[in-house]
Amino acid sequence: MRNELLNWFAREKLLLTDVLTSGDDPEHDEIKITVKPPLVALSRADSDFRECPDPVDFGYPPDCLDYMTLDDMHAFVLSWYEKAVEAGLVKCFVCNKILDMGDEKPWDAVFVSNPMYCWLLVHFDCKRYLNRDLRGRHPFEVSSARPEYFDFFLD
Numbered sequence: 001m002r003n004e005l006l007n008w009f010a011r012e013k014l015l016l017t018d019v020l021t022s023g024d025d026p027e028h029d030e031i032k033i034t035v036k037p038p039l040v041a042l043s044r045a046d047s048d049f050r051e052c053p054d055p056v057d058f059g060y061p062p063d064c065l066d067y068m069t070l071d072d073m074h075a076f077v078l079s080w081y082e083k084a085v086e087a088g089l090v091k092c093f094v095c096n097k098i099l100d101m102g103d104e105k106p107w108d109a110v111f112v113s114n115p116m117y118c119w120l121l122v123h124f125d126c127k128r129y130l131n132r133d134l135r136g137r138h139p140f141e142v143s144s145a146r147p148e149y150f151d152f153f154l155d
């Protein structure tokens, strides 16, 4: 992830920080700080978490992060998700069924903040079970791959 995007998440207060101290030897106290930016989930499977896509990789202007708000980021991530759903890559975080762009089983993009910052997609009808499926996850134990690339047109 580019530093600019990390800094943007820091500015929006969306970075989680994990501080590890190795206290055995007080002379050489080592502090390890890890930060975790928000993720996007294609499903609830461990292998389906992705780093947040970078708007610049999808045709946004190089300086877009200077003026993007969190709402802009939500809109961008939703565009990315719509492409992923069209490609048949996304499953409902609760019932694990593949989502589509049809009207029959509508879904919503949700940005959760507990136990980690993460976008995910869930059917309207499944939303009430979401907390159950988020419980027990540890943000620093979730690994994430690079996000899929989609070619999308900007309005």
Ligand SMILES: [Zn+2]
Pocket (backbone or CB within 6 Å): 092, 093, 094, 095, 096, 097, 122, 123, 126
């Ligand atoms: Zn569902």
